[in-house]
Amino acid sequence: MGTDYMKAEAKSPHTILEKYTALLDISSRLNSEKNFDQLLNLIADEATKHVDAERATIFILDKAKGELWGKVALGVENTIRFDSRLGLAGAVLIAGKPLVVEDAYRSPLFYPSIDSVTGYHTRNVLSVPLRTPKQEIFGVFQVLNKREGKFTGDDEHFVQALANHAAIALENAQTFSDLETRQQELIEENLNLRKEVEERFTTKSILGTSQKISDIRALVERTAETNVSVLITGENGTGKELSARAIHYMSPRRTKPFVAVNCAALPDTLVESELFCIEKGVATGVERRVGRMESANGGTLFLDEIGDLSLTAQAKLLRVLQEREVEWVGGRRPVPVDVRLIAATNKDLKQEIQENRFRQDLFFRLNVIHIRMPALREIRADVPLLAMHFLKRHSREIGREIKGFTQDALKALTAYHWPGNIRELENEVKRAIVLATNSEIRVEDLSESILEERLEIPEMESSTKPGEKQSLKDRVTNLEIQMIRDAMSQTEGDKRRAARILGLSHQGLLNKLKRYGLEE
Ligand SMILES: Nc1ncnc2c1ncn2[C@@H]1O[C@H](COP(=O)(O)OP(=O)(O)O)[C@@H](O)[C@H]1O
Ligand SMILES: [Mg+2]
DSSP: HHHHHHHHHHHHHHHHHHHHHOOOHHHHHHOOOOOOOHHHHHHHHHHHHHHEEEEEEEEEEEEETTTTEEEOOOTTTEEEETTTTTTHHHHHHHHSOOOESSSSGGGGOOHHHHHHHHHHOOOEEEEEEEEEOOOOOEEEEEEEEEESSSSHHHHHHHHHHHHHHHHHHHHHHHHHHHHHHEEEHHHHHHHHHHHHHHHHSSSSGSOOOHHHHHHHHHHHHHHTSSOOOOEEEESTSHHHHHHHHHHHHTTTTTTSSSEEEEEEOOOOOGGHHSSOBBBBBBBBTTOOOOOOHHHOOOOOEETTTTTGGOHHHHHHHHHHHHEEEEOOOOSSSSSOOOOEEEEEEEEOHHHHHHTTTHHHHHHHHTTTEEEEOGGGGGGGGGGGHHHHHHHHHHHHHTTOOEEEEEEHHHHHHSSOOOTHHHHHHHHHHHHHHHHSSSEEEEEEGGHHHHHHHHHHHHHHHHOOOOOOOOOHHHHHHHHHEEEEEHHHHHTOOHHHHHHHTOOOHHHHHHHHHHHHTOOO
């Protein structure tokens, strides 16, 4: 007993200390190696060196398939796969304990097919399980053919210790390479999407041949090159957002985010946390979250419906614009931000300023360049072109082959006053594509409101004798009467609602009803 102890003392301290110092060194190298294959080689290499074996194999469990796959390291570049219940590796996987086999071919557990695949002759094997830090077995580590004598208890301990370190590095590398693959996929996906988006949102997407639209395209292009704030005004559906995107995607900021914030949909209490930032502890259960302002960093922040921002929020926004820094709610330090601002509204901000609902200083900040989108009825000549564009786009999407519009249908579309502008036209075309029974969209396929206006106009025209041109004023009056009648019948005579639909004050409507004798 005493001599045994002495013998161990005499032999071990040196080699064991050496081995474990080596292990420390290996461990740090393992952790810096992120390439899975190289990591396998490194582990196998070190194992064979320190236990004086010929080779090492690492088997990883493929849970989904119930297979072990092994990369035979050192010399043979072969990958083997087999049922995870087979062989010495399978036995270790099941038992969860190290296993030393002194004569492989005499062990009933040995699975000789592996040798025949690799062309290698296994004599003796030391196998240990590979476990995750949570002690879940995910593979088996084997060293084969000790050069002299048998695998010792020391060898077993060393290989197990090495396996424990290796397991962590292998798991990290696996996760890492998964992440790397996924990230690569994402990068490619992103590039494709970006190209698509960039192509989609240039001034080419702003269709129209009328002078007003051409001017807007030119203005958008010139503005895009600069960093100045832009205010885009116009009725709903006139292409404000489309123009804002065109500015962004034609600007040097195009590779950075375009972040749109709908100010109208922001409850007053959320403005700060949405635009700026929130950190845990500020509101219970809220994680630190990047505000929109911060996520637009380097890019463009599009403040849609800016006219609907509360005065409090306007004050905060103004401060950020002046300081170009974001102070987190409850945060410690302000974060510098570089955003280009584009704001849009369908309101008359000058009017809003007069009524003390909009800050003049904010208005001046935003209104460096002003782009005014025309209502569709101001650019009627572009209706056919736009209608055809939407027809092409949506008939493909909806999956109906519709070639075009009849002459009458186009006339009706052109004559309508389009309170919802280009968006309404787009929806009308979509609806007609679905309803059309022919390969062309006919008048009958259009909405009632469009047809009513159309019926009214020919009547007005036929009531004037040929050659005797109706004056602009008369036609406008007729149209006005028609619209008032529509609104009144739509609201079943509710004058307040009718006034709202028509964009008139209550008194304004009463005056007109009286003037045109429409009171009852
Ligand atoms: N000049 C245009 N050419 C082609 N499509 C347009 C044009 N203007 C607007 N659109 C389309 O009309 C719809 C409404 O435009 P949008 O920019 O959302 O309007 P707004 O922001 O002014 O309400 C969108 O589908 C947009 O692509
Ligand atoms: Mg909009």
